[in-house]
Amino acid sequence: MIKSFLSESGLENVQIVVSVSDLETVIRNVVSELLAERREADADVKVSRTATVKRLHKSPMTLTRWEKVGKIHPIKIGRSIYYLESEVKAIEEGKQ
Numbered sequence: 001m002i003k004s005f006l007s008e009s010g011l012e013n014v015q016i017v018v019s020v021s022d023l024e025t026v027i028r029n030v031v032s033e034l035l036a037e038r039r040e041a042d043a044d045v046k047v048s049r050t051a052t053v054k055r056l057h058k059s060p061m062t063l064t065r066w067e068k069v070g071k072i073h074p075i076k077i078g079r080s081i082y083y084l085e086s087e088v089k090a091i092e093e094g095k096q
Helices: 002-008 020-043 051-054 058-068 085-092
Strands: 047-050 074-077 079-083
Touching: 002 079, 047 051, 051 058, 051 079, 051 085, 079 085
Parallel strands: none
Antiparallel strands: 047 079, 074 079
């Protein structure tokens, strides 16, 4: 976007002077936005029941009990059961 604006304006070479603190702020903001986008994308990933059992160090029966009380919500695709990454991660971190 900036490149097209500059070439449309007839400006090929431009120097921009930025303080170190302003550059650091811009970099932090960009990295924060990218990490937030990544977290949103990861939240939609489905984790298999087998992988969830291993990650949480729980038995399949424990997951079944948690499903019944609403602690974790199964996603059934055919005969397979999956859970959202965000829910598995929340349980790992003790938030649920």
